[in-house]
Amino acid sequence: MPEPTPSASADEAARLAAYWRANVRALAVLLSIWFAVSFGCGILFVDQLNAYRLPGTGFKLGFWFAQQGAIYVFIVLIFAYVVVMNRLDKKYGFDEQ
Amino acid sequence: MDVQAWTTLIVGLTFALYIGIAIRTRAGSTGEFYVAGGGVPPMANGMATAADWMSAASFISMAGIISFRGLDASIYLMGWTGGYVLLALLLAPYLRKFGRFTVPDFVGDRYDSSAARLVAVVAALFVSFTYVAGQMRGVGLVFSRFLGVDVETGVMIGMVVVFVYAVLGGMKGITYTQVAQYCVLIFAYLVPAIFISLYVAGHAVPQVGLGSTISGTSTFLLDRLDGLHADLGFPLYTERNLPRIELFAATLALMVGTAGLPHVIIRFYTVPRVRDARLSAGWALVFIAILYTTAPAIAVFARTNLLNTVAGKPYADMPEWFKKWESTKLIQFDDKNGDGLIQYVGPGYTDPETGLAVANELKVDNDIMVLANPEIADLPNWVIGLVAAGGLAAALSTAAGLLLVISTSISHDLLKRTFMPRITERGELWAARGAAAVGVVVAGWLGIDPPGFVSEVVAFAFGLAAASFFPVILMGIFSRRMNREGAISGMVSGLLFTAGYIAWFKFIHPELALRENYLFGISPIGIGSVGMALNFAVALLVSRFFPPPPAHIQALVSSVRTPRGAGEAHEISVP
Numbered sequence: 001m002p003e004p005t006p007s008a009s010a011d012e013a014a015r016l017a018a019y020w021r022a023n024v025r026a027l028a029v030l031l032s033i034w035f036a037v038s039f040g041c042g043i044l045f046v047d048q049l050n051a052y053r054l055p056g057t058g059f060k061l062g063f064w065f066a067q068q069g070a071i072y073v074f075i076v077l078i079f080a081y082v083v084v085m086n087r088l089d090k091k092y093g094f095d096e097q
Numbered sequence: 098m099d100v101q102a103w104t105t106l107i108v109g110l111t112f113a114l115y116i117g118i119a120i121r122t123r124a125g126s127t128g129e130f131y132v133a134g135g136g137v138p139p140m141a142n143g144m145a146t147a148a149d150w151m152s153a154a155s156f157i158s159m160a161g162i163i164s165f166r167g168l169d170a171s172i173y174l175m176g177w178t179g180g181y182v183l184l185a186l187l188l189a190p191y192l193r194k195f196g197r198f199t200v201p202d203f204v205g206d207r208y209d210s211s212a213a214r215l216v217a218v219v220a221a222l223f224v225s226f227t228y229v230a231g232q233m234r235g236v237g238l239v240f241s242r243f244l245g246v247d248v249e250t251g252v253m254i255g256m257v258v259v260f261v262y263a264v265l266g267g268m269k270g271i272t273y274t275q276v277a278q279y280c281v282l283i284f285a286y287l288v289p290a291i292f293i294s295l296y297v298a299g300h301a302v303p304q305v306g307l308g309s310t311i312s313g314t315s316t317f318l319l320d321r322l323d324g325l326h327a328d329l330g331f332p333l334y335t336e337r338n339l340p341r342i343e344l345f346a347a348t349l350a351l352m353v354g355t356a357g358l359p360h361v362i363i364r365f366y367t368v369p370r371v372r373d374a375r376l377s378a379g380w381a382l383v384f385i386a387i388l389y390t391t392a393p394a395i396a397v398f399a400r401t402n403l404l405n406t407v408a409g410k411p412y413a414d415m416p417e418w419f420k421k422w423e424s425t426k427l428i429q430f431d432d433k434n435g436d437g438l439i440q441y442v443g444p445g446y447t448d449p450e451t452g453l454a455v456a457n458e459l460k461v462d463n464d465i466m467v468l469a470n471p472e473i474a475d476l477p478n479w480v481i482g483l484v485a486a487g488g489l490a491a492a493l494s495t496a497a498g499l500l501l502v503i504s505t506s507i508s509h510d511l512l513k514r515t516f517m518p519r520i521t522e523r524g525e526l527w528a529a530r531g532a533a534a535v536g537v538v539v540a541g542w543l544g545i546d547p548p549g550f551v552s553e554v555v556a557f558a559f560g561l562a563a564a565s566f567f568p569v570i571l572m573g574i575f576s577r578r579m580n581r582e583g584a585i586s587g588m589v590s591g592l593l594f595t596a597g598y599i600a601w602f603k604f605i606h607p608e609l610a611l612r613e614n615y616l617f618g619i620s621p622i623g624i625g626s627v628g629m630a631l632n633f634a635v636a637l638l639v640s641r642f643f644p645p646p647p648a649h650i651q652a653l654v655s656s657v658r659t660p661r662g663a664g665e666a667h668e669i670s671v672p
Contacts, residue, residue, distance in 0.1 A: 020658055027186055034182045038175045038352075043344045046168070046337055057308030058317025063335040066171035067163075067393040068304060071178045071386050078185045078379035085190075086372060094659040096370045 019092035026084045030077050037073045042066035103482035104243045111281050111486045112258055115493070118277055119262030119270040127526050130267030131198040131505055132366040137272055139373040143380025145275035146364045148282065148494035150177075150355075150381070151388060152228075153235025156282060156491035160470075161463030163396035164403075167334035170396075172344055172622075176351025178382060178389050183356040183567075185378030189365040191574045191657045193374035198366060199502075200359045200566060201510040207573040208581040209650055211515055216588055218510045220565045221359045224558045225499045225506075226539065228360075232496040233544025236489060242425060242468065243485040249545050255493060256541040263497045263504075264533045268367060271497045278490035283387055285487025289471045289480055290391050293398045296474065303394035322397055325404045330446025334400070340612075346623030353629055354559030357566035360498040363505070371660035399466040402473055407459060408441045415439075418472040427462035427469075434458075496540065504533035557599055560621070564591035564628025572636060577654050583640025591632030598624045 041049055042065045049062035059068070089095035098106075137145070155177070163170040195203055200221060205214025233252050240251025262270045287303075294306035298318055310317050322334050332338045355361065364381075365374045407415070412430060422428045430439060433456045441459040448455050468488070471480045508529035513520055520528070569588050572579040599621045602610040612618055619627060645651075 016655060016659060023658075030186060031182075034179065038179050038348065039345060042171055042175055043341055043348065050336065054308065058310065058319040059308045060319070060335050062337075063168055063319075064308070066168060067174055068307075068390055070175050071390055074178055074182050075379065075382050075386055077182050078375070078382055081186055082372070082375045082379055085375060089372070089660055094661045096372060096660050 015092050015094075019088060019094060022088050022092070023085070026081065026088070030081055033073065034077055037065060038070040042070050098478060100243070100478045100481050101245060103479045104485045105482075107479070107482040107486045108244070108489060111277075111490065114277055115258060115274045116261050118274050119266045122266050122270045122273050127198075127509075127522055127529065129269045130526055130529050131501075131509065132363070133267075133269040133272045136369055137367040139368055139377035140380050141276055142272070142364060142368050142373075142377040143382075144279045144384050145272045146361065146377065146381035147384035147388075148275040148279035148490070149364055149498035150361055150385060150495070151282065151491050152495040153232055153239075153488060153492035155388065156286065156488050157235060157239075157467050158463050160392040160395040160399065161466035163393055164400045164466045165461075165463060166338075167332070168337050169339045169344065172347040172351060174389055174393065176348045177355055178385060179348070180352040180355025181378055181382040181385070183352060184361070184365075185375055185382075188356055188362065188567075188570055188574070189374045189378050190371045190660065192362060192570070193365050193368065194371050194657050194660060195653075196366070198363070198509055199505050200362055200570070201506065202514065203573065204566075204569055204584070205510070205514065207650065207653065208569075208579075208584045209646070210581040210585065213569075213581055213585050213588070214510060214515065216585065216592075217566070217569075218506050220561055220588075220592060221502055221506050221510075224358065224561055225360065225502045226536075226543070228558045229496050229499040229503070229536070229540040230543030232492045232499070233540050235492040236496070237544055238464075239485055239488045239492070243481070252541050252544045255489070255496070255544075256537050259493055259496050259500065260534065260537045263500045263537070264530050267504075267529065267533075268363075268501055271494075271501060272367060274497065275494045278494040279384060282487040282490040282494075283384070285483045285490070286388055286391060286467075288483060289474065289476055290395050290398075292476050292480070293402075293470070293474045294394060297398050297401070303391050303398075307394040307397055318397060318401065322401050322404075325401070325408070326443070329404070329408055329442045331443035334397070340618055342618055343612075343620060343623060346617075346619040346626045348623075350563050350623045350625035350629070351559050353567045354561075354563040354625055357562035357570070358558070359506075359562075359566065360495075360502045362566075363502065364498070395470065396466065399470050399473065403461065404441070406473070407439050410439055411437050412439055413437065416473075418469055421472075422465055422469055427465050429460040431458050500533050500536045500540065503536040504529045507532035557596075560595045560599055560625030560628060561592060563625030564595040564632055568629055568632040568636065572633070574654065574657055577651050578640060578645050579636065580640050580643050580646045582643040583636040583638075586639045587632040587634075587636025590635045591628045594631050595625055595628030598628075 041062065046062035046066055049065065050060040052061040053059060054061055054064050086095070159173055162173065192203060197203065197206070201214045201217035204217040205211065233255060236255035237248035237251040240246050240254065241248045262274050266274070290303040291301055294303040295301055297312065298306035298309040299312040300306040300309050307318065311321055319335055326332065326334050337344070365377060368374050368377050407419070412432065419428060423430065434440070439459055440455050440457060442455055442457050446455050447453060468484065471484055508525050512528055513525050565588050568591065569584050572584065598616070602621050612620070616624070616627065
């Protein structure tokens, strides 16, 4: 791994701190959605959501989230994270050549 | 051709394929043996991870469990997929940047402690051995049910095949065999599902068929099933029956346990770059989700078929598959009231005319739902052979991944990093092969003659991974302040609490395993989430009483947090 030169290290530390804050913010948003669709819709509020239906289908809404919907959202979350992080890597100059 | 000929042909062809791949991809160095030289493309790694992850339990048992428990079984569906979000966002990219070979490597280096490394090695070995025994058992069962050999011979054949490609090929051989095994297992899972979905719901996509109306009627399939359940006194299929806290804790333990399983984590060391580790986790979940979103459809189709075929019908009229699976004891019928009809009813069911209680007379094993599904739906013989090959692919691919963890734990973590730091690369490679060979034999022995704990492997493996690895790795990345004293005390208390709780209710006092005796009403399968919380709490508290980690460890944390400069996973130089 290339070591930073002493003069560049203060800048490097500041960039790292800013990059890390942006990363943690993105994590917080994505993990809130992760929690909401699985533990929220699939478990804690499953009974209430089961009073509704996914329009045009036989799925009760809570049941659908617990056995289908949450899994689809998980996939979207990971690919969203890939896109967000590739941008952050570039913006803060930590991307891989 | 009959079922046995088709099965022999398809299983034989797939085995020849796996061994052919293994011979072409032999490992020449420890880097290739441990992490396939770090050059696996993200999509291929995603496929290999999916095969590595989906075990005999996912393939054979899961749809059946959903079929019998309905909404409550969502813990497995969400738990075993949601863990990949945690893995992709919180662990995989950073561990890839760290760039060594094993999970104990990270724990030992980050906390600068051989003791921490040893605790991690013991946990990794225990989790992997319990898990691999279940896979070998699965191999034996598939052989005995479909090919008419006994379980022992089946396990032996499985051992030989795994031996060839795990011992010769290491991670490199395993990776490309797993890609092939994924293709076999997903094809085998989808073909019967699509056939049945077309037949029942008139739609080729099972996930859509599940929400559709029954062919030729305007009744939704799920409403029909709930109606049948209500008539027969079973709890409603689409409604919750277990307490929320149990579902919550179990789902969390399975998710966190998934993210902490060593054989899954090490797959992310094999891709070239950090961004590939993130992408690869996404692909892995796509490939896993194909099976996991199909399973609930199979569960509902099979459940509806079963109720329509057996409930209240004369025993004498049962089709051939019923008798066949009865002989394996996976279906058991006991005509308690001697009327010749099969009363398949839920607890507390009363006869609508007389108002008298009626006893259930039929027991159906979980595993039937996938294994017998093609026969129940009257599908062609080659589909049945395909399902057998798929079950074997699922079991063998997982077994190989686990064996790799066992062999690296011994040759790398114990020998190279702890007891014999001067061992040569050649020596280490042979030690890895030797450890894999011993691992195969022990796994086969456990598979033929499983001690009682094997059936409880789910609670144990996931609980322990959740209570040990996940918190200790997460804090190692996200907290600079976490030091070795905090990490070790957290890991040990999480492990002891979780293992103790499971052992107490599973082995020491199984008669006490009732909801009113459980801590917070959480059963052993969910207790890993309490163990995890305990690990976090103890670690954070204890770490405050000791100094922060030294500067070179803090620099390591900084380096792990940024993607630039992730070379191939490498051996460290010995001072």
